[in-house]
């Protein structure tokens with residue numbers, strides 16, 4: 001009994017040392033995990049910048065007007081905020097919007113910049129860009145569902161789009177939303193073969209496309225934004241009013 005009693009203070013002292021060591025280990029581990037997190041977010045930011053640069057190379061090569069990527073991303077985010085705010089909050093969605101046409105890197109310039117309608121063979125080449133784009137970004141895991149936006153942004157709600165012919169909710173929601181932003185910007189921008197359409201005409205085309213080309217719910221959100229002045233045309237330049245986006 002006496003021997004056990006005399007060991008108690010010693011055990012206590014050892015426990016104190018042990019607890020301190022565990023505490024120090026925990027602090028060191030937390031520090032390491034913070035460093036790791038910051039290294040990972042640094043790598044992701046670098047990837048993001050590389051992807052943006054890549055997307056801009058495609059924009060320079062394409063017949064689309066300058067600023068198409070920027071504008072479609074903004075319109076897309078504004079509609080996404082209205083339709084599904086939780087979706088708009090995911091960074092992969094913004095990446096997908098920005099990278100949507102990255103597959104055009106595999107389409108020859110004479111097709112992209114042809115100042116007239118494409119023939120059947122040229123259309124086949126053009127229609128390959130969503131699949132090429134998906135192949136390019138699929139291995140980059142942190143882009144997650146961005147790949148589905150890239151792959152499906154030319155699918156139609158009624159199933160008559162490409163590359164697969166998905167219909168309705170088979171098409172990822174972010175891709176259904178983006179299709180509106182992309183078409184609206186295409187119609188309201190000058191192209192080599194035609195001038196920009198007036199905003200009212202473009203809005204009418206989107207309205208008429210509800211249920212055929214576009215998701216009716218996403219069209220309704222787009223029309224609300226237009227009515228509220230959230231997406232407007234000013235002196236021929238499209239000026240998305242970001243206040244709407246920020247307010248949601």
Ligand SMILES: [Fe+2]
Pocket residue numbers: 100101129153154
């Ligand atoms: Fe496209």
